[in-house]
Amino acid sequence: MAVAGWNEADAREIIARLAPIEGALLPILHALQDEFGYVDAAADEMIADALNISRAEVFGAIAFYHDFRRAPAGRRVVKICRAEACQANGCEQLITELRARHGLAPDETSNDRLTIETVYCLGNCALGPAALVDGELVARLDADRLAKICDGGSIEDAQVAAGASA
């Protein structure tokens, strides 16, 4: 995902554009994160002013929802599913291996190259273990394919390999 760095003028424009809609807070936060890769703390006051709510309410919402980030993520974002159906297909063993062999772990690894996060269900529960990689869905992960993905490898290669592993 190519994202621009934080830019106050652009942020102000996004907020002004979306503020008039009903229930604008989440759409604004999503739009800011789409644009900049995260929601800069400087946005809180701008949003609060635009929506006529307190800064604490803005901050509270950002803290409540797992999606919103306070700092940029890595160039590759791997959201790995750890819910029951993927557990039944061994997602926890995959994660144990990822840590043991590569020193990487969900919710711990985050640098400018790679961010790994836990999610609970991606709606691909018949084809797990599943992950959402830079917004694209990947199925039937194994240790090898997961490691390649974390190394910045091609998402489509992982998808095709999963398809061929039926």
Added chain:
Amino acid sequence: MSAPVRVFVPKDAAASSLGADAVVRALVAATHERGVAVEIVRTGSRGMLWLEPLVEVETAQGRIAYGPVAPRDVASLLDAGLLSGGAHRLSHGVVDKMDWMVRQSRVTFARVGAIDPLSLSDYRAHGGLRGLERALRMSGADIVEAVKQSGLRGRGGAGFPTGVKWKTVLDAAAPQKYVVCNADEGDSGTFADRMLMEGDPFLLIEGMAIAGLAVGATKGYVYIRSEYPHAFRAMSDAIDVARKAGVLGASVLGCGRAFDMEARLGAGAYICGEETSLLESLEGKRGVVRAKPPLPALEGLFGKPTIVNNVLSLAAVPTIVADGAQAYAEYGVGRSRGTLPFQLAGNVKRGGLVELAFGATLRDVIEGFGGGTRSGRPIRAVQVGGPLGAYLPASQLDAPLDYEAFAAIGAMLGHGGIVVFDDTVDMAAQARFAFEFCAKESCGKCTPCRIGAVRGAETVGRIVAGIEREKNLVVLDDLNKLMTDASLCAMGGLTPMPVMSALRHFPEDFRRAPQRQAAE
């Protein structure tokens, strides 16, 4: 030159996750190279997920299916006469005659996989919009009555009669009412809402428009979880198409009455599937659960009377209105009328979506459709109804899939997710996970849930570690009762269901010789 052959390849996220987009590129390149004309149509998925990417070719006999197709198979498929439905090791014959398809009652999913999801003319040609057209000639009360008569119960989990809810909203006098579709689909093992939104979004739009006309609501929202970017795009695009075509807007199909809608994105919070939390979230707040009463039907979104229904509840409505309540109610058993799209997931050989009338058994689905486990090992446990649903042992596979029969065995159907585990599963670990999940996803409003879930995870940890095992088993039991009785919503209230069912059916997993690391 002859007309191009139509080739259908799903664009469903699950198909993409197995390389469907690469298959399309390979098809385009290879047919171009051979100088043959094809028209590739991207569809939803038929639900035979283990066969994805499933490619279909239109022939005089019907659509011939091939799968799972990898890009490297394309050359041999074309050599074998793919474009005229030629024989190949990946061929399954006519898709509509495949065992998996023939044995279902595809009502809600009739069009999914067959049509181009964003083509309104395809939708119409396959029976779409008949319900809405009929609804335009009915009074609101008559529409509500039809929904009541159909016996439709909410498909989001709680199974509340949809017609009763609509009646409350119809009878509430207010200048503004809303229709909110709950597409948060957070339950592990479920993907029917996703597949419907990606595969037949106009059906949901039609259902919401009928709901709006029925109760006098002019505005609708579909709240889609952010884990579903593909469904969000499909839904947003379909809404734009429907608006341009006059299905949505100031005058629905030219009737003079307004209904319009928007897709909104969640932000990664399981609790936002709970209807009042969802409404808070739509209003732009933290997704903290509201106390009931007031019912959302009376004071819902922005305090206005609001229908909140699951995707599948709303998607059943066009058929009910078009074909009559009686036709829908003929499916099913007892007080469970109609069909439910079951989602077969986890450790299963043939996973996917199976729409059946209520009353089939778990075994029909897991063994008949699913073919047993993917690992080839024996089935040990099945979790039905998402993370708040019970774990059932293999000895209960003959349980009929209906709301009452499941309640009778201390379980629930929920949103129809069926997750299969083989004999390597550690049920104490699953019980502990149920608490950990609740602790992580709790909205924090009430103590039994917020504190209880953390205590529960610790207590299971101690039991497994062999620390004062008997005493802690009693503590666990008390905690389960407290959470069941005193939680404000079903998040805390039902977390004991997976825990207690694991304890009841798999007590040996809680009484193993302690392992050191389990106590951390």
